[in-house]
Amino acid sequence: MATLPGIEFAQFDPKTAQHMARDDAASTSGITAYLGVRHAEVGAGILRAEVDVRDELLNPAGNLHGGVIAALCDHVLGAVCYPVIAKGSWAATTEFKLNYLAPVTTGTLTATAQIEALTKRTAVVRIDVVNEGRTVCLAQGTVLIMAPRPAA
Numbered sequence: 001m002a003t004l005p006g007i008e009f010a011q012f013d014p015k016t017a018q019h020m021a022r023d024d025a026a027s028t029s030g031i032t033a034y035l036g037v038r039h040a041e042v043g044a045g046i047l048r049a050e051v052d053v054r055d056e057l058l059n060p061a062g063n064l065h066g067g068v069i070a071a072l073c074d075h076v077l078g079a080v081c082y083p084v085i086a087k088g089s090w091a092a093t094t095e096f097k098l099n100y101l102a103p104v105t106t107g108t109l110t111a112t113a114q115i116e117a118l119t120k121r122t123a124v125v126r127i128d129v130v131n132e133g134r135t136v137c138l139a140q141g142t143v144l145i146m147a148p149r150p151a152a
Helices: 013-019 030-035 065-078
Strands: 002-004 005-007 038-043 046-052 090-099 108-118 122-131 132-146
Touching: 005 108, 013 038, 030 065, 046 065, 065 090, 065 108, 065 122, 065 132
Parallel strands: none
Antiparallel strands: 002 005, 038 046, 046 108, 090 132, 108 122, 122 132
């Protein structure tokens, strides 16, 4: 059984974690593909993902658009749950809050999501976003864990 301080993950699936850690696992389609999200580390209740800052992601002032950080946070908020929930279940963001702390202009964003609380129906996740050694965003959110649908 995998654990974080105060949390046991009885359903941790190392195969799911390994699949998610593949270089292309996060970037197969949609916004994660456009942003170039890479899963750098996936474990029981923890996920570290990266996005390179590119010119097309900057706002007219030359800073990374806040929506990029929000999209990265939303992605890791749900994705961190998949290795520790029942196969076939899915995680849906119900809310999250961001505190932007510093502007980003270059480099790589690294978002580390950690599950702080997990029940059968919800997870609360804390996210720290770092750029070049500096914390640029703190976030916290809740996801609804939806059980697999019964076979028809």
